[in-house]
Structures are given as structure tokens and as C-alpha cells.
Amino acid sequence: MDAPAMVSFVTRNREHLAPYEPLRDAEYFTERFWAAHLQRSLARVEAGHDLPFILLDRDTPRSAIVGRCTFSEIVRGSFQAAYLGYSLDASHVGRGLMQEALSAAIAYAFDVLNLHRIMANHVPTNARSAQLLQRLGFQHEGVAKAYLRLAGEWRDHVLTALTNPRWRSGPPEDAP
Numbered sequence: 001m002d003a004p005a006m007v008s009f010v011t012r013n014r015e016h017l018a019p020y021e022p023l024r025d026a027e028y029f030t031e032r033f034w035a036a037h038l039q040r041s042l043a044r045v046e047a048g049h050d051l052p053f054i055l056l057d058r059d060t061p062r063s064a065i066v067g068r069c070t071f072s073e074i075v076r077g078s079f080q081a082a083y084l085g086y087s088l089d090a091s092h093v094g095r096g097l098m099q100e101a102l103s104a105a106i107a108y109a110f111d112v113l114n115l116h117r118i119m120a121n122h123v124p125t126n127a128r129s130a131q132l133l134q135r136l137g138f139q140h141e142g143v144a145k146a147y148l149r150l151a152g153e154w155r156d157h158v159l160t161a162l163t164n165p166r167w168r169s170g171p172p173e174d175a176p
């Protein structure tokens with residue numbers, strides 16, 4: 001998906017996403033920023049570091065982006081793990097769409113990428129995120145103090161993770 005569609009998504013959802021993201025400057029809402037960011041992102045995908053997905057409406061796939069989810073900081077070797085982040089357009093919340101998208105993305109991460117562990121963390125007040133992760137089977141692992149700087153403040157985070165019951169040993173997955 002291209003830079004204008006990303007600018008539209010982040011601009012439409014500026015207030016909705018602000019509590020869960022770092023402070024954004026004006027540049028973040030420009031096509032110039034997103035063109036450069038998507039280019040860098042592609043390089044990270046090709047290197048196997050990240051795997052971003054966008055969510056599109058099944059009936060109108062050429063219209064706006066309705067959400068995003070990303071596996072990031074993919075580590076191989078003896079960890080075989082990644083972080084998971086996600087956000088949904090404000091007008092699409094409450095319909096089970098992120099659960100559907102993450103179920104498919106996690107199946108890909110486990111069965112195709114053969115990751116062993118997916119970590120997803122949220123601020124304690126993000127009830128929707130907590131419920132979503134619980135429904136997907138993520139296990140509560142603890143609370144990290146002052147874990148991420150969101151909206152300009154260091155925020156405690158609930159740490160959760162899901163492990164892959166179908167993980168397969170053998171090369172190339174567990175090569176160093």
C-alpha cells in the first residue's frame with residue numbers, strides 16, 4: 001500500500017491512536033515521511049526483521065486502509081520470537097475485525113515463519129487490547145514498569161505472550 005493511503009489512515013485516526021503511540025510531529029502526517037518510511041520498512045522485511053500487514057475491507061479492498069498489524073524485531077537463533085503491534089481505524093472498532101486479522105497473521109507467523117513466541121504488550125488501561133489478546137490465547141507474563149514512552153509519558157505495560165504449539169525444530173529455523 002502506498003504513502004497516501006497511510007497518510008489518510010494516520011490522519012483520520014490521529015486522536016484515536018495518540019494515547020498508544022509516541023508523540024508524532026507534523027512530518028509524520030506527510031506523504032514524504034511515509035514514502036521514506038515504507039522504503040525503509042521494505043528493507044527490514046527483506047532482511048527478515050519485520051513483517052507488517054495492512055487490513056483492507058473485504059468488499060472494497062481498493063478503498064481506505066482499515067487497520068495495521070506488524071510483527072517486529074524478529075529474532076531467530078534460540079529465541080525465534082517477535083513483537084506484535086496493531087491498530088484499527090476508529091470507525092471499525094467493535095466488530096471483531098482485529099481478532100479475525102490477528103488470527104490469520106498469527107497462523108502465518110507460526111506455521112510459515114515458524115516463530116516460537118509472539119509478544120504483545122499494552123498499557124493496563126487498554127481494555128480492548130487486553131480482551132483481544134486474551135481471546136487470542138495470549139498469557140499474562142507480568143508488568144514492566146515505565147516500559148514505553150507513549151504520548152510523551154513513560155507508561156507501565158502488561159506483558160503477554162503466545163507460544164507456538166506447532167513449532168518445528170530443524171534448519172533453517174534454528175540456525176544461529
Ligand SMILES: CC(C)(COP(=O)(O)OP(=O)(O)OC[C@H]1O[C@@H](n2cnc3c(N)ncnc32)[C@H](O)[C@@H]1OP(=O)(O)O)[C@@H](O)C(=O)NCCC(=O)NCCS
Nearest residue numbers: 020086087088093094095096097098099121122128129132
Ligand atoms: C485494540 C483494538 C485493535 C481492538 O479493537 P476491537 O475491535 O475491540 O478488537 P476485536 O477485533 O477483538 O473486536 C472485539 C469487539 O468486536 C465485537 N465483535 C463483533 N463481532 C465479533 C466477532 N464475530 N468476533 C469477535 N468479536 C466480535 C466484540 O463483541 C468486541 O466488542 P465489545 O468489546 O464492544 O463487545 C482497537 O481498540 C484499537 O485500534 N485501539 C487503538 C490502538 C491500540 O490500542 N493498539 C494496541 C496497543 S497495545
